[in-house]
Amino acid sequence: MGISLDSPITALRGIGKERSRAFAKLGISCVSDLLYHFPRAYEHRGNVKLLANAENGEVCSFILTVATEPVLRTVRRGMTLVKFRAFDDSGTAHITFFNQPFVRDVFKMGKVFRFYGKLVREGRTNYLSAPAYEPYKEGEPLPDLVPIYPMTEGLSRKIVELSVSKALDYTISQIEDPLPSHIREGHQLCVLSYAIRQIHRPDSFETLSVAVRRLVFDEYFTFSLGIMLSAAGRTRSRAPVCINTDLSDFTALLPFDLTGAQKKVIDDIRRDMAGNGQYALRMSRIVVGDVGSGKTVCAAAAIYIAVKNGLQAALMAPTEILARQHYNDLSPLLRKLGIRCALLVGSTKAVEKRQIYQSLNDTDREDLTDVVIGTHALLEEGVKFHNLGLVVTDEQHRFGVFQRAALSEKGEDAHVLVMSATPIPRTLALIMYGDLDISTIDTLPPGRQRVETFVVNESYRERLFRFVRKQVAEGGQVYIVCPSIEENEPEVDETSGEVALFPAESRESIPPLKAAVDYAKMLSTEVFPDLSLSFLHGKMKPAEKERVMCDFAEGKIDILVSTTVIEVGVNVPNASLMIIENAERFGLSQLHQLRGRVGRGTRKSYCVLVSDEKGETARQRLEAMRTIYDGYTIAEKDLALRGPGDFFAMTDRGGRIRQHGGVKFRLAGRSDDTDIMQAAFADARMLQKTDPDLILPEHAGLKKKVRDLMNINELTMN
Numbered sequence: 001m002g003i004s005l006d007s008p009i010t011a012l013r014g015i016g017k018e019r020s021r022a023f024a025k026l027g028i029s030c031v032s033d034l035l036y037h038f039p040r041a042y043e044h045r046g047n048v049k050l051l052a053n054a055e056n057g058e059v060c061s062f063i064l065t066v067a068t069e070p071v072l073r074t075v076r077r078g079m080t081l082v083k084f085r086a087f088d089d090s091g092t093a094h095i096t097f098f099n100q101p102f103v104r105d106v107f108k109m110g111k112v113f114r115f116y117g118k119l120v121r122e123g124r125t126n127y128l129s130a131p132a133y134e135p136y137k138e139g140e141p142l143p144d145l146v147p148i149y150p151m152t153e154g155l156s157r158k159i160v161e162l163s164v165s166k167a168l169d170y171t172i173s174q175i176e177d178p179l180p181s182h183i184r185e186g187h188q189l190c191v192l193s194y195a196i197r198q199i200h201r202p203d204s205f206e207t208l209s210v211a212v213r214r215l216v217f218d219e220y221f222t223f224s225l226g227i228m229l230s231a232a233g234r235t236r237s238r239a240p241v242c243i244n245t246d247l248s249d250f251t252a253l254l255p256f257d258l259t260g261a262q263k264k265v266i267d268d269i270r271r272d273m274a275g276n277g278q279y280a281l282r283m284s285r286i287v288v289g290d291v292g293s294g295k296t297v298c299a300a301a302a303i304y305i306a307v308k309n310g311l312q313a314a315l316m317a318p319t320e321i322l323a324r325q326h327y328n329d330l331s332p333l334l335r336k337l338g339i340r341c342a343l344l345v346g347s348t349k350a351v352e353k354r355q356i357y358q359s360l361n362d363t364d365r366e367d368l369t370d371v372v373i374g375t376h377a378l379l380e381e382g383v384k385f386h387n388l389g390l391v392v393t394d395e396q397h398r399f400g401v402f403q404r405a406a407l408s409e410k411g412e413d414a415h416v417l418v419m420s421a422t423p424i425p426r427t428l429a430l431i432m433y434g435d436l437d438i439s440t441i442d443t444l445p446p447g448r449q450r451v452e453t454f455v456v457n458e459s460y461r462e463r464l465f466r467f468v469r470k471q472v473a474e475g476g477q478v479y480i481v482c483p484s485i486e487e488n489e490p491e492v493d494e495t496s497g498e499v500a501l502f503p504a505e506s507r508e509s510i511p512p513l514k515a516a517v518d519y520a521k522m523l524s525t526e527v528f529p530d531l532s533l534s535f536l537h538g539k540m541k542p543a544e545k546e547r548v549m550c551d552f553a554e555g556k557i558d559i560l561v562s563t564t565v566i567e568v569g570v571n572v573p574n575a576s577l578m579i580i581e582n583a584e585r586f587g588l589s590q591l592h593q594l595r596g597r598v599g600r601g602t603r604k605s606y607c608v609l610v611s612d613e614k615g616e617t618a619r620q621r622l623e624a625m626r627t628i629y630d631g632y633t634i635a636e637k638d639l640a641l642r643g644p645g646d647f648f649a650m651t652d653r654g655g656r657i658r659q660h661g662g663v664k665f666r667l668a669g670r671s672d673d674t675d676i677m678q679a680a681f682a683d684a685r686m687l688q689k690t691d692p693d694l695i696l697p698e699h700a701g702l703k704k705k706v707r708d709l710m711n712i713n714e715l716t717m718n
Contacts (some may be wrong), residue, residue: 038200045132083095244309266649312388583622588624
């Protein structure tokens, strides 16, 4: 039996059960997955130099002839060295390999190889340590660009390269192009099989660029088709009619007056849920507004309407910290209105979970829980509702269309309300929120102060530390946000000779990366030993994160060093200073959200962006943050400067992808090509008009791609 695109990777020679488990960590289970495991960067081995012409410390290639017999030595237990010399017309290099005794038999005197590595020159002597190598023959060119793949524990670089290469050899001819020819030709896009081959085995920088352009187009095109299909599908759903929408009892309990923008949003919600009084189409609405604009009270109004009409409501948040905060904020208000609430999160004890499960599906109205607030725990199989009529999700970009659907399916055609503090440019909002009607809160509640923003470099460090002390001495609290958790997280070394997949990933300089754990330890021992300082990051256990955030909220911690886990939802009115380290690493919308964590109380508040990045784009972006305070203006600026990638997915320097709502963006999340995005969106809209459900035979391949990219179940598509 031959190997096909759908064959398990174990069908490839050299991949057994153990390696297949390692590949599974990368999301690779079948041969097709290997084809779509794209390189994160490339080694430019076509950069060949003579030894005498290379700079000390330069990474490049050398065509060298082996001059001496390799010598194998054991320097200590478990450590071997193989040493020999090789030369070109300009000089000689001493070459060393560590713990690779087999290479002694590879390098025969007189043989010619292309070596790739960092040249170290001491005096007049050249050294190459463990370089990559390939046999070289005149007239038989070697590839200029060699792929570097995202890795995981249990897999070597060689294993991944060989596995992808085998997958290509066996199945490249089986790849069918689902993109309609008129779209492909209209944008001068290459065929899919060519793009797949070139991204793994590029003939040149030009052919690689052609391949990436096609594959980025595919991701935008497929994503927008999926969103449009979902939006089209929802118009056919009916939902419970909520006739009683009087909110006078609800608003009477609020300790503040609703803003005009909040009233308008609540009116939108009331109309959706009431329908025409006889029947209603299911509400699918997103409330978008800056951090602190008052979205939660709009959700609370929707919950009140649902329960008042005999329905249950569920509110799902992306983190346990945020879920608990919503519960602590909303449950006292709702209880005064006679509404019973429960909190269901991953750390909820098993006995309590069973009690909540029973109370959600209790036929006895006296014991029924009206509202449950929680995390992904709400999606568990044991969660069944008696009469779920409203689903609210917070920070929609962290869930996405199909996780929202998984919760709303627990109730028959439940209304759906989504909240997001992530400002999205209008051109993207039409796609990213394509399955939702949009309501915008464009004004902040009275009393919210503007957070004064500064951009500084490392030369201001001592002054910044003094400013931290001043804030704490005056009774304020301080956030310090770092882009990573630990210093050993993968980082592309710009001196390594690697070529980034996207030009925007190469920067003029890479300032040293601040990591939350190590930086917090340094600050607590060397800079602020007399202050209360703690750290917070996403890998901590939920109970531990909860403890730290509670301590910070209660004023027990003066300085909190954190990753962006505090980006969403944490409300500490006493926090008056936000310091963001390596600010160039964050998208502007993300910086704007982080800035929104301070200035929530009566204290004058500040945000300091710290960056030593010298690039012009980085300078423009940070200057925009300093001078612009409207989230949507900032989002448009970010789109213009950096392209659409950050709004869809974030990648770390190791090539791993943070997904948008569960959608696996392999390349689009790193692209800065706004034109190709807009072209893909426009073509998707045209196609959706002509074949709304992709039922034409020529669109069968596209339908499968939409399902594969967006994890759509067959039942959700006609």
